[in-house]
Amino acid sequence: MKVLVIGSGGREHAIVDALTRSPQVEKIYCAPGNAGIARQAECVAVKETDVEALRDFAVAQGVGLTVVGPEVSLAAGVVDAFKAAGLRIFGPTKAAARIESSKEFAKELMAKYDIPTAGFRAFTDYAAARDYVAGRSFPAVLKYDGLAAGKGVVIAQTMKEADAALRDMLLDDKFGEGKVVVEDYLEGPEFSFMCFVSGRRVWPMVLAQDHKRAYDGDCGPNTGGMGAYSPLPFVTAEDEKFALERIMQPVADAMADEGCPFEGVLYGGLMKTAQGIKVIEFNARFGDPETEVVLPRLKSDIVDIFCAVAEGRGARLEWHGFATLGIVLASKGYPGAYEKGREIGGLDAVGGTVYHMGTKADGERVLTAGGRVLFVVGRGKDLAEARANALRDVARIDCGHLFHRTDIGHWALGNENK
Numbered sequence: 001m002k003v004l005v006i007g008s009g010g011r012e013h014a015i016v017d018a019l020t021r022s023p024q025v026e027k028i029y030c031a032p033g034n035a036g037i038a039r040q041a042e043c044v045a046v047k048e049t050d051v052e053a054l055r056d057f058a059v060a061q062g063v064g065l066t067v068v069g070p071e072v073s074l075a076a077g078v079v080d081a082f083k084a085a086g087l088r089i090f091g092p093t094k095a096a097a098r099i100e101s102s103k104e105f106a107k108e109l110m111a112k113y114d115i116p117t118a119g120f121r122a123f124t125d126y127a128a129a130r131d132y133v134a135g136r137s138f139p140a141v142l143k144y145d146g147l148a149a150g151k152g153v154v155i156a157q158t159m160k161e162a163d164a165a166l167r168d169m170l171l172d173d174k175f176g177e178g179k180v181v182v183e184d185y186l187e188g189p190e191f192s193f194m195c196f197v198s199g200r201r202v203w204p205m206v207l208a209q210d211h212k213r214a215y216d217g218d219c220g221p222n223t224g225g226m227g228a229y230s231p232l233p234f235v236t237a238e239d240e241k242f243a244l245e246r247i248m249q250p251v252a253d254a255m256a257d258e259g260c261p262f263e264g265v266l267y268g269g270l271m272k273t274a275q276g277i278k279v280i281e282f283n284a285r286f287g288d289p290e291t292e293v294v295l296p297r298l299k300s301d302i303v304d305i306f307c308a309v310a311e312g313r314g315a316r317l318e319w320h321g322f323a324t325l326g327i328v329l330a331s332k333g334y335p336g337a338y339e340k341g342r343e344i345g346g347l348d349a350v351g352g353t354v355y356h357m358g359t360k361a362d363g364e365r366v367l368t369a370g371g372r373v374l375f376v377v378g379r380g381k382d383l384a385e386a387r388a389n390a391l392r393d394v395a396r397i398d399c400g401h402l403f404h405r406t407d408i409g410h411w412a413l414g415n416e417n418k
């Protein structure tokens with residue numbers, strides 16, 4: 001089978017890597033891909049949002065399965081277009097992807113089906129939102145409703161901060177059409193629970209945890225994620241059962257009942273609070289960088305799973321027992337301004353796995369081409385060993401323009417093994 005993967009980051013590199021392990025795959029294309037992906041797949045110069053060009057490419061090449069990575073492709077309607085053309089594609093339709101693209105849709109679905117999440121109210125009017133926030137306790141959680149690449153959430157400690165954010169979101173309309181969801185503030189460790197979903201069928205993946213802050217100690221600005229690991233010792237089997245039976249399965253059922261059955265990866269961003277496990281957000285796709293630590297642990301043939309989801313058949317998932325821990329190497333300055341086009345050395349000296357997040361080939365050279373550049377994954381019998389292996393490989397990469405966190409996994413490990 002010929003397979004097309006849409007996207008250009010570490011997540012897509014991990015998907016391509018998993019596909020290379022399937023005996024059913026004859027050829028892998030990736031649009032647009034990156035310098036690391038190009039070592040395992042043929043990169044095609046088509047943008048992830050150019051739906052017509054992607055569809056035409058799949059038809060012309062006889063692609064038997066397309067796998068969608070990023071949300072922008074889902075929001076552009078790539079799944080709808082492929083399905084209309086009779087092509088097999090793994091991912092949710094635009095209507096089903098609203099579970100991620102519209103916070104209000106997600107929150108109302110959870111309220112209607114009694115799925116545990118923070119209490120909320122939605123506002124379009126600035127004065128009404130301000131009055132509501134002023135009458136409540138702080139911190140206040142303000143979420144811009146729409147796709148804002150993880151940048152649309154403000155945790156305001158004071159009314160002054162809340163007011164500035166509300167003005168930004170509702171009056172100055174920084175992101176586009178204005179709507180804000182105001183939520184109760186929750187506390188506890190967060191974790192990511194990704195499930196393959198095909199209508200009412202739900203197959204859980206192993207758990208992972210992302211680290212959103214830029215610097216050690218969970219300090220500094222929010223990013224797209226600076227590292228991840230799996231498994232998670234602080235989430236018990238009982239917690240996992242609750243998350244599956246009270247959150248992920250009911251959401252899949254609710255989507256089917258609402259006439260927009262979900263197909264693809266449903267990603268639950270969950271928090272283990274003192275009052276139990278609650279939903280922070282849903283995504284309609286593989287998480288990045290969680291995928292880069294979860295898929296290496298997948299023992300089953302991923303093509304069987306993708307096809308089972310797309311065709312509504314049964315599948316069985318088996319997992320390796322080893323632990324994985326991955327560290328992002330990001331451009332200095334990220335998530336603010338940073339330089340691109342810097343040469344990366346030492347990649348061939350790395351013993352473990354390196355997924356490319358933002359790189360570009362220049363002849364034989366590999367150059368930085370994004371904020372998050374590389375994702376180095378260590379494996380081990382436990383997380384401590386996986387972290388030591390990841391840090392050893394990070395030290396072998398030679399580029400003075402990158403930085404990384406040294407405490408990935410600290411929720412599970414503390415910092416003593418650094």
Ligand code: AMP
Nearest residue numbers: 118141150153183184185186269280281
């Ligand atoms: P989201 O884009 O909804 O995942 O939010 C981004 C981050 O903001 C989450 O990963 C949490 O760390 C934090 N956050 C979101 N909602 C809440 C909430 N209700 N209470 C506390 N923190 C939250």
Ligand code: GLY
Nearest residue numbers: 210225287288289
């Ligand atoms: N790691 C968070 C996300 O993929 O949205």
